Amino acid sequence: MNQTNTVETKWERVVKRICISIACFIILLLLIAPSIIVFQVTQNHVDYKGYATPDYLLQDTYSASDFDLEANEMILMTEDGYELWSSEVFVEQPKAVIIYLSGIRQPSVTYFYGHAKWMRNNGYASILLEIRGHGNSDGDRVCLGYEEVSDVMAVVDYIKEQEKYTNVPIVIHGVSMGGAIAINSFGQIKEIDGLIAMSAYSSFEDVVCDNMRNYNIPRFICEIEKPLVRLCLQFVFGDKVHVITPIKQVENIGERPALFIASTRDTEVPPENMERLLNKAPDYSESWLRDSDSCGHFIIKDHNFADMEQDKEYCDRILTFLETNIVK
Numbered sequence: 658m659n660q661t662n663t664v665e666t667k668w669e670r671v672v673k674r675i676c677i678s679i680a681c682f683i684i685l686l687l688l689i690a691p692s693i694i695v696f697q698v699t700q701n702h703v704d705y706k707g708y709a710t711p712d713y714l715l716q717d718t719y720s721a722s723d724f725d726l727e728a729n730e731m732i733l734m735t736e737d738g739y740e741l742w743s744s745e746v747f748v749e750q751p752k753a754v755i756i757y758l759s760g761i762r763q764p765s766v767t768y769f770y771g772h773a774k775w776m777r778n779n780g781y782a783s784i785l786l787e788i789r790g791h792g793n794s795d796g797d798r799v800c801l802g803y804e805e806v807s808d809v810m811a812v813v814d815y816i817k818e819q820e821k822y823t824n825v826p827i828v829i830h831g832v833s834m835g836g837a838i839a840i841n842s843f844g845q846i847k848e849i850d851g852l853i854a855m856s857a858y859s860s861f862e863d864v865v866c867d868n869m870r871n872y873n874i875p876r877f878i879c880e881i882e883k884p885l886v887r888l889c890l891q892f893v894f895g896d897k898v899h900v901i902t903p904i905k906q907v908e909n910i911g912e913r914p915a916l917f918i919a920s921t922r923d924t925e926v927p928p929e930n931m932e933r934l935l936n937k938a939p940d941y942s943e944s945w946l947r948d949s950d951s952c953g954h955f956i957i958k959d960h961n962f963a964d965m966e967q968d969k970e971y972c973d974r975i976l977t978f979l980e981t982n983i984v985k
Contacts, residue, residue, distance in 0.1 A: 694865060695889040698761065699799045703791045705765045715764035715960060718792070721746065724770045726777070733811040735789070741808055742793035743815075744785045746773040751782035752984045753826040753851070756812050758786055760833030761799055764955070765792060768962035772830075775966050779976060782825075786812050788838065801861050802837040803894040803901050809842035813849065826850040826983050831857070832955060833926065837903045840934070843915070844906025851983045852915040853975065855956045856926045859904040859933040862886040867927045907938040914982035917944045918956055918974075925954040945974055 706716040721728035721744060729745040744767075755776055757769035766785045773783035788805045789796030809829065816822045828851040831839035836857030843852040858864035865886050866879040890898045899905075907915075915938060919931035928946055935944055951958045958968040966972060 718765045719767040724774045735807045735811045739789045739795040742787040746783045752780045754782040756829045758831035758835030771963045771965045805838045840903040841906045844909035855918040859930045860902045915942045916978045921948045923954045
């Protein structure tokens with residue numbers, strides 16, 4: 658009898674030790690994971706490979722001549738000392754000038770030459786902005802939207818200095834992280850007249866936790882992780898992580914027109930992000946939740962940025978928003 662009790666006691670101790678070890682491992686993982694995620698995403702300069710990879714399909718870079726366009730390539734200086742590559746496609750007496758922004762790893766902003774060509778044919782000027790930490794622009798890290806408002810401000814300052822853009826509305830259009838930067842810039846820069854944000858995250862910590870849930874990680878663990886991610890972001894970017902974030906900046910839209918676009922098939926920035934943004938944005942803000950098997954994170958059918966004119970539904974949505982809300 659005593660032997661049985663002794664065996665059971667030993668077995669219970671083994672089970673307890675295993676449970677404690679598992680719990681300690683989970684706690685350690687929760688503490689370490691945010692730092693790993695933030696470091697992997699931010700601490701490098703993004704150089705485009707020039708060819709597709711299994712993880713990143715939109716890695717080409719283009720020139721204006723690839724689209725039969727003439728462009729004014731410029732280096733703009735930010736207030737905090739970064740030199741940024743940008744490319745201007747002008748049209749006489751433009752209805753508006755569109756600033757284009759891209760994502761964390763792809764596509765290169767030069768894919769937006771497809772947009773610029775289409776816009777030119779419809780009477781709009783374009784400026785493609787390569788944000789800090791990407792391609793031909795300065796910077797040794799990706800800033801996730803916290804610091805790139807200064808990049809957009811450099812473009813806005815350029816536009817305001819040009820007589821050819823006198824009284825011409827400014828619209829900012831970004832995808833993925835570029836959509837988040839567009840929202841932050843729209844909230845901070847009152848000279849911008851309109852916003853188009855595609856697949857924008859409501860906050861970086863939100864989208865990290867959204868992706869954790871996609872891997873069936875329990876919700877309570879995701880909620881624990883969120884403030885830890887924010888703490889790591891604060892360590893890298895300072896207190897602006899609490900203010901310069903889309904979920905806060907949508908509240909500064911005021912009476913200006915905004916169009917939010919998301920895809921039901923987006924596994925990178927799930928459409929719940931757009932829902933959160935719309936809950937904070939003015940009621941009259943427009944939205945389009947696209948439901949199509951061929952439209953994922955990058956919204957355009959088959960991710961065909963280079964020849965986006967083939968996506969008639971997308972073109973009609975964008976042009977209708979501009980013609981209705983921006984053109985004077």
